[in-house]
Amino acid sequence: MEIISLHYPIASSSAVLTAVPKTLAIGHFDGVHRGHQNVIRRAMEAARAAGLEGAIMTFHPHPKEVLGQSGHYTTSLTPLEEKLERFRKLGAQTVYIMNFDLTFAGVTPAEFVDFVLRPLQVKKAVVGFDFTFGAKGAGKPETLWALGEPDIEVEIVDPFMQGGNKVSSTLVREALSEGRPEAAAQLLGEPYLVRGTVVHGEGRGRTIGFPTANIRQDAAFVVPRMGVYAVIAEVDGERQPAVLNIGMKPTFHDKLPEPVMEAHLLDYSGDLYGKPITVRFIAFLRTEKKFGSIDELIAQIRSDAEQARSILAAKNK
Incomplete structure (x- = not known):
């Protein structure tokens, strides 16, 4: 698995010069819980079916930490090295770590698609139903779908449900804070x-x-x-x-x-x-x-x- 760090703008980076057509799962993926795994596995399956590279893009540090909204996001369910190990096990060929700083925080949804995804030769993007991107979270999955036309296909993955609840990083954190490791394990898959x-x-x-x-x-x-x-x-x-x-x-x-x-x-x-x-x-x-x-x-x-x-x-x- 190749790990590539990115800083915006990426136009002249080596990652762009060596980019090959790919399917890309995009998200922060803290915890790499069963919902995240569903998104990533779908991207890897789509990449294999289309003969493309299977890749993941994550963001570091957490956007809320950079924007002064950190709260409990000063800690991670899966700090970066742990997250990368989970990505490897899920079959990613390449992982892009996008540096989330104030410059990147100001990028519009259109700029993200035009100056990040297209230069990286993303042919298909796979995101969760609640994915947001761009300045102030203005971009939603439907925004990505519209901006990606006609050359970037977008797949939106439905929420992963368990016991009537949407599996989320927040639920995992709540289970751990309440001393319920069994519940956390069910959400994480381990x-x-x-x-x-x-x-x-x-x-x-x-x-x-x-x-x-x-x-x-x-x-x-x-x-x-x-x-x-x-x-x-x-x-x-x-x-x-x-x-x-x-x-x-x-x-x-x-x-x-x-x-x-x-x-x-x-x-x-x-x-x-x-x-x-x-x-x-x-x-x-x-x-x-x-x-x-x-x-x-x-x-x-x-x-x-x-x-x-x-x-x-x-x-x-």
């Missing part, structure tokens, strides 16, 4: 994951018999609701059952600057420091709470570990 590196923490877990891996995120992933989870941790290419806590460790601290993410791998005894780690959220166990003694905490961690092991074993049957 468990939600966070990638990071194991760093040194306070070392207290080891002293009470439950060593934990403190996880420093590799990128600004969306962090699920604070609490205790059953997760699958992947280290050195191997997946391990684990129990993970996101929180402020109230038994030991009055207030931390920010929540800490730490995992206890149930069957791992090696040195984790400095290693990359991926955690996949499977089930929410309980909210974080302050314990009256270390013994109470140990008993609860033991119970959490047993519950997590049971849940994860059942998932693997």
